[in-house]
Amino acid sequence: MAEATCWTLIEGAAAGDSAARTEFTHRYLPVIRAYLHARWKDRLLGDELQDAVQEVFVECLREDGVLARAGSGDRRGFRAYLFGVVRNVALRVESARVRVRDAAGQQSFHAEQLPIAEASLSRIFDRAWATSLLGEAVQRQSLLARDGGPGAEKRVELLRLVFQEGRSLADIARDWNAEPRAIYSEYERAQADFLRALKQVVAFHHPGAPESVGRECRELLAMFR
Known part of the structure; x- marks a missing residue:
């Protein structure tokens, strides 16, 4: 297929x-x-x-x-x-x-x-597009985490706490009774998980152009920094 x-x-x-x-x-x-x-x-x-x-x-x-x-x-x-x-x-x-x-x-x-202005409208369209694809990536990461076990699911929750609730990693470490170093390490893994999911989403819109996927991901993420 x-x-x-x-x-x-x-x-x-x-x-x-x-x-x-x-x-x-x-x-x-x-x-x-x-x-x-x-x-x-x-x-x-x-x-x-x-x-x-x-x-x-x-x-x-x-x-x-x-x-x-x-x-x-x-x-x-x-x-x-x-x-x-x-x-x-x-x-x-x-x-x-x-x-x-x-x-x-x-x-x-x-x-x-x-x-x-038309240029501003184009940027609004691009930001809405980015929001849509990032939302898809969040959903895909959550779906993949179900097969990845409790650790993967916890990394999804870690990203949610940071980006949706604005929590600091230090606060999360205290709440989870974990070493800050371990939380920082898991945060890096969570970001890598999300990037893999985002690449899959972006690849759906760039078939046959793998060289465009990484660039598109960087551009999407840059809109929200």
Whole structure:
């Protein structure tokens, strides 16, 4: 069986596979929504924004839509491709709103008057993408830890305490009645565990390009330092 990648997921979604379409939506809806919220903050009502999000997915999932076209195109990383799709659909929605409002004699929705520069919007998209992939990596590390035994599961908890609760390693050592040196050693192992999980997640989006995986991981982590 061929290894699952973002492109095999896209092929399945484009072919109408319901499971693939559900997974596509689950993976990418938060990223798309974050970008559109930033682009149209205070400029679209909630229902209008949700309609725009749905339009992106209609464009992706319809027969002969962008997913079907992507399947036979350049198969580099999916992030840039998805960003282009979302931005183009956003521009089309804005143009449609200009026509409707002009026809009604109301103030137009001018795309050139975006409250946030396009470069900033691109960074918002990238950060949302990074957040999504890091979240996947956390889930994958937790899943792998189940097979790794109590030590691996405890390392997952160690990272959770540090990054979600803001606990110091010294405090954790006291709570766990452990030597600080041992906790620091386990923390290094926990970080290595997480990096392995992150590489697996990133590789899903960079099939056939192992040289890109390490670089992408470094860029993702750098966004949150």
